């Protein structure tokens with residue numbers, strides 16, 4: 395049964411205890427994993443393509459996890475990569491993985507809504523993050539503030555599906571004590587356009603989720 399702890403605390407606990415397990419999901423890029431978890435690799439590809447469409451962009455990765463996507467976007471030409479995550483073990487893994495990129499990388503441990511963050515960014519990434527946010531609008535507002543004019547945001551969002559929906563609910567909320575949230579295409583367009591983002595494109599690559607790309611004019 396879910397505990398009575400506030401949602402962000404339950405999410406942080408999950409990623410504190412499951413950092414290595416989450417990181418291992420990326421380890422095997424074989425056909426079976428790609429078939430079972432296509433969203434993981436599609437969202438990484440959209441991040442890499444978006445970063446590659448800018449000249450030496452500054453990238454903010456919100457909920458950067460273990461730096462798996464960071465590694466790819468740095469290889470794709472990011473001039474600065476700032477990763478923020480509130481689960482310390484995730485940041486530790488990211489630190490080891492991204493060490494070779496030296497001063498281009500900065501990692502901050504803390505809640506995205508609470509930590510002081512400097513600068514503005516050409517690409518803001520929010521991948522695998524919105525699944526766990528009870529207050530998604532607050533996150534989108536802060537991402538907008540940190541996005542440079544002409545910059546892009548790339549996010550992934552789960553959608554309710556009759557098969558995966560109940561299974562995820564039981565696995566995450568009932569067994570794992572971790573809240574999860576679903577999104578609709580219309581709701582995403584409203585949320586991002588309403589915050590000020592322009593050209594909001596919602597791609598629906600699978601039955602269980604959306605990828606979104608929007609720009610700040």
Ligand SMILES: C[S@@+](CC[C@H](N)C(=O)[O-])C[C@H]1O[C@@H](n2cnc3c(N)ncnc32)[C@H](O)[C@@H]1O
Pocket residue numbers: 402405406409416456457458459460462463478479480481484504505506507520521522523526
């Ligand atoms: C599923 S992981 C995704 C990691 C990475 N973006 C990826 O796609 O590989 C979600 C991450 O978001 C982090 N997170 C969730 N809510 C957060 C918040 N309010 N502030 C900072 N990090 C948060 C979690 O700790 C976790 O590491």
